[in-house]
Amino acid sequence: MPHVSDVLSAHDIRKVSNIQVLAKQVVEGFCSGLHRSPHKGFSVEFKEHRSYVPGDDIRTIDWKLFGKTDRLYIREYEEETNLRCTILLDSSGSMAYSGSRSNGVTKHQYAVQTAACLSYLMLQQQDSVGMVTFDKKVRRYIPPRARPRHLQAIINELNKQKPKHETELGDVFHEMVTKIHRRGLLIIISDLFGDVDQLMKSLAQFRHANHEIMIFQIWDPDELNFPFRQWTQFSSLESASHRHLVDPAQVRRSYIEKLDQFREQLAKGCSRHRISLVPMTTDQPYADSLAAFLALRRKSK
Numbered sequence: 001m002p003h004v005s006d007v008l009s010a011h012d013i014r015k016v017s018n019i020q021v022l023a024k025q026v027v028e029g030f031c032s033g034l035h036r037s038p039h040k041g042f043s044v045e046f047k048e049h050r051s052y053v054p055g056d057d058i059r060t061i062d063w064k065l066f067g068k069t070d071r072l073y074i075r076e077y078e079e080e081t082n083l084r085c086t087i088l089l090d091s092s093g094s095m096a097y098s099g100s101r102s103n104g105v106t107k108h109q110y111a112v113q114t115a116a117c118l119s120y121l122m123l124q125q126q127d128s129v130g131m132v133t134f135d136k137k138v139r140r141y142i143p144p145r146a147r148p149r150h151l152q153a154i155i156n157e158l159n160k161q162k163p164k165h166e167t168e169l170g171d172v173f174h175e176m177v178t179k180i181h182r183r184g185l186l187i188i189i190s191d192l193f194g195d196v197d198q199l200m201k202s203l204a205q206f207r208h209a210n211h212e213i214m215i216f217q218i219w220d221p222d223e224l225n226f227p228f229r230q231w232t233q234f235s236s237l238e239s240a241s242h243r244h245l246v247d248p249a250q251v252r253r254s255y256i257e258k259l260d261q262f263r264e265q266l267a268k269g270c271s272r273h274r275i276s277l278v279p280m281t282t283d284q285p286y287a288d289s290l291a292a293f294l295a296l297r298r299k300s301k
Contacts, residue, residue, distance in 0.1 A: 011287075049073040083127035084144045084184030087115050088176065089158070090218075092135040092167035094193050099222030102282035107218045108163040110282045111189045114216055117290060118187060119154045123147075131157055132179075134172045135165040141179060170198030174205065183210045191218050192266060200269040213275040217266075221283050224259070226252050 052061060052072035060074045095108035102110075115131070122129040123146065130144035131154050140157055169192065180186070186206060192199065192215070206213055222228075229249070270277040280289045 049075060083122070084130075084182055085118075085122050085127060086130040086132060086144060086180055086184065086186050087118060088132045088134065088173075088186060088188045088190070089115050089161070090135075090167065090169075090188075090190030091133050091139065091161045091163050092193075093164050094167075094191055095218070096163040097220050097223070098282070099220040100227070101221045105282050106163070107191060107220055107282055108161070110280070110286055111216075111218050112158045112161065114189055114218075114280070114286045114290065116155060116158055117287060119151055123151050129154070132176060133157060133161055135163070135167050136172075138172060138175055138179075144184070167194065168198065169194045170202045173199070173202035177202070177205045177209065180206075180209075180211070184212075186211050186213045188213065188215045189218065190215070191223075196262065196265045196269060200273065203269075203275060204273055207273050207275070213273075215270065215275060215277050217277060217279050219279060219281045221281055224281065226255050226259075228252075 049062065049065065050073065052074050062073050062075045065071075065073050089111060091108060095111060096106050098104055098106040119129045119131070126146060128144035128146035129150070131140070131142040133139045139161075142153060142157060145153075169190065203213060267277060269275075278289075278293050280286065
């Protein structure tokens with residue numbers, strides 16, 4: 001059975017262990033002691049009494065007060081619970097890419113380590129975290145839990161993942177809208193390759209449901225810089241039949257233009273929907289990138 005140490009090094013854990021992921025909105029499930037939910041329930045901090053009315057749960061009646069006053073009162077509490085976070089991990093074929101400057105690390109391996117690190121961090125601060133793995137469809141959904149041993153279940157699932165198949169993020173996320181009922185923080189780890197308009201429509205549905213969204217977009221340096229110089233055969237990692245032998249010099253300018261358009265469209269869409277979009281490249285230590293971003297995020301609170 002894989003262990004946490006098989007995915008996360010002690011060095012990486014130290015970099016992020018003191019940084020808390022704080023969401024911008026007061027939503028269900030926020031971290032005890034850091035956020036106070038407006039939703040009342042059976043929790044830790046007493047708020048006030050109110051008169052009993054038919055239909056109230058009799059378990060909330062203060063019987064000691066009834067003995068003193070001969071009147072029925074309900075004890076109301078202000079609920080303090082943990083952040084509910086769900087990590088959505090892209091395991092489609094394009095995530096299998098590894099270029100010359102990534103030290104043999106594929107985008108998917110980098111994404112898995114990032115997901116494991118965030119899961120560890122959430123559970124360390126007593127938040128609940130869940131996991132969704134997907135390619136052309138949702139492969140596994142692990143609901144959020146706050147128990148420390150829950151990390152092992154996530155690690156086990158992460159180690160099973162093999163990037164394959166095509167994907168259309170918009171379709172997959174549209175499916176997930178109906179599965180994730182309670183509001184919380186959604187962390188998407190993906191290269192985001194696909195139709196941007198369709199993706200934004202699905203993300204808008206999550207935002208309409210009052211989820212906060214962070215996206216860690218995983219890049220290989222080759223995808224950003226297109227360093228190829230000699231005739232090269234490019235093969236699709238999502239469809240084996242798609243292969244093209246090209247002269248990079250002839251397509252580089254067009255590629256960079258389309259890449260810039262793609263990134264600009266994504267950035268504008270995320271800004272419009274108040275979504276945090278964080279680029280990460282596989283030649284940079286993932287723990288460094290996470291620590292820098294989360295530290296900046298904490299300062300903004």
